[in-house]
Amino acid sequence: MAAGRGQASVVETEEQQRLRFQCELEFVQCLSNPNYLNFLAQRGYFKDSKFVNYLKYLLYWKEPDYAKYLKYPQCLHFLELLQYEHFRKELVNAQCAKFIDDQQLLHWQHYQRKRIKLLQAQADKVQDAGGEPKQ
Amino acid sequence: MAAPGTKQVLLSLIEDVEIITKELFELMSAKKTETSTEPVADTGQLMELLLKKDAEIQAALKTATEQGEVQKKIEALQVEVDRRDADILQLQKNLKEAETILATAIYQAKQKLTSIKQANQKSIPSEELIKYAHKISSSHAVAAPNTWQPGDPRRPYPTELDMRMGFLGRLNNPNFQSQPGLGADPQLSRQPGQLDHTPSHAASMPWQPPPELSSSISMTTSNQAAMSEVKGLNKENEDVEVMSTDSSSSSSSDESRP
Numbered sequence: 188m189a190a191g192r193g194q195a196s197v198v199e200t201e202e203q204q205r206l207r208f209q210c211e212l213e214f215v216q217c218l219s220n221p222n223y224l225n226f227l228a229q230r231g232y233f234k235d236s237k238f239v240n241y242l243k244y245l246l247y248w249k250e251p252d253y254a255k256y257l258k259y260p261q262c263l264h265f266l267e268l269l270q271y272e273h274f275r276k277e278l279v280n281a282q283c284a285k286f287i288d289d290q291q292l293l294h295w296q297h298y299q300r301k302r303i304k305l306l307q308a309q310a311d312k313v314q315d316a317g318g319e320p321k322q
Numbered sequence: 323m324a325a326p327g328t329k330q331v332l333l334s335l336i337e338d339v340e341i342i343t344k345e346l347f348e349l350m351s352a353k354k355t356e357t358s359t360e361p362v363a364d365t366g367q368l369m370e371l372l373l374k375k376d377a378e379i380q381a382a383l384k385t386a387t388e389q390g391e392v393q394k395k396i397e398a399l400q401v402e403v404d405r406r407d408a409d410i411l412q413l414q415k416n417l418k419e420a421e422t423i424l425a426t427a428i429y430q431a432k433q434k435l436t437s438i439k440q441a442n443q444k445s446i447p448s449e450e451l452i453k454y455a456h457k458i459s460s461s462h463a464v465a466a467p468n469t470w471q472p473g474d475p476r477r478p479y480p481t482e483l484d485m486r487m488g489f490l491g492r493l494n495n496p497n498f499q500s501q502p503g504l505g506a507d508p509q510l511s512r513q514p515g516q517l518d519h520t521p522s523h524a525a526s527m528p529w530q531p532p533p534e535l536s537s538s539i540s541m542t543t544s545n546q547a548a549m550s551e552v553k554g555l556n557k558e559n560e561d562v563e564v565m566s567t568d569s570s571s572s573s574s575s576d577e578s579r580p
Binding site for chain 1: 463
């Protein structure tokens with residue numbers, strides 16, 4: 188991607204732009220799958236500087252105009268992490284990918300309950316604080 | 323002061339007078355023993371000298387009193403000056419305090435303005451936020467469904483199946499028709515658990531790909547990286563059977579760790 192852009196500016200037709208948009212949308216969301224990340228790491232894609240530049244280019248999905256098309260917003264977090272070389276190197280290990288996967292699943296499962304608990308705790312605190320001065 | 327001080331003048335005059343009176347007394351006492359004409363003249367001279375010195379003393383005393391009055395005025399004025407100095411110092415302190423208060427106020431106001439500007443730049447209508455929140459929540463992309471058990475193939479990320487059925491996964495297929503990735507594909511058999519999964523995944527892509535896809539697949543150089551990824555994905559999807567550890571064994575280990 189970066190090599191292509193380094194040359195004279197390529198004029199894309201609207202169809203090509205649409206195609207590219209869909210490809211990049213799907214690809215960036217695939218990055219939220221830690222197993223896929225492990226897959227890419229083991230095949231050495233993360234060592235290719237062009238790929239690393241492409242990951243940097245993909246950061247445009249963080250802008251709200253683009254982010255609203257993302258169904259799996261966790262991919263943005265992984266995209267940010269992937270900018271660091273240490274993370275890319277670590278992902279070659281299957282245990283690393285499994286750990287991330289487990290944590291992701293646990294978070295996904297318990298997110299709703301955690302939020303409810305948090306809101307409940309806050310509501311209790313407010314109630315206690317409101318109750319004490321009245322006494 | 324160029325002239326000797328009044329005090330000095332007075333003291334010297336007094337000494338002179340003392341000397342003259344001493345001489346006079348000596349002369350008077352000497353006159354009794356000697357009978358020369360000199361003492362008479364000297365006495366007269368000395369008397370005149372004495373009178374002159376006395377006049378000088380009076381004059382000096384007068385200047386001394388005048389100077390005393392002037393000195394009093396000076397002191398009074400000095401007191402005034404000191405008072406004014408104190409007033410000025412007080413005003414200076416007040417000015418400094420006011421300046422610091424205003425400076426902090428301006429600084430905080432500037433901060434508020436920058437944050438307001440920042441907020442206005444990135445303002446998103448609440449309607450859009452709610453729609454997006456609904457979209458990602460209803461498809462269970464960020465919060466698991468309440469009935470989720472280990473062994474359920476649904477995941478918070480696109481699974482291997484999703485990737486194969488999606489746009490990228492079918493880009494290189496020769497039988498890539500004009501309706502790819504819409505989830506209404508009869509070719510792939512799906513489990514009922516994923517039925518609600520894939521159509522909403524495709525719904526995240528708002529545009530239909532054009533029917534003349536084979537012509538548009540003649541990529542420009544800007545798409546080469548994307549294509550190499552897609553090729554990698556497709557080739558490896560065929561080679562590697564299970565790339566992801568979505569099996570139930572990993573899920574059961576999740577539940578054992580609360």
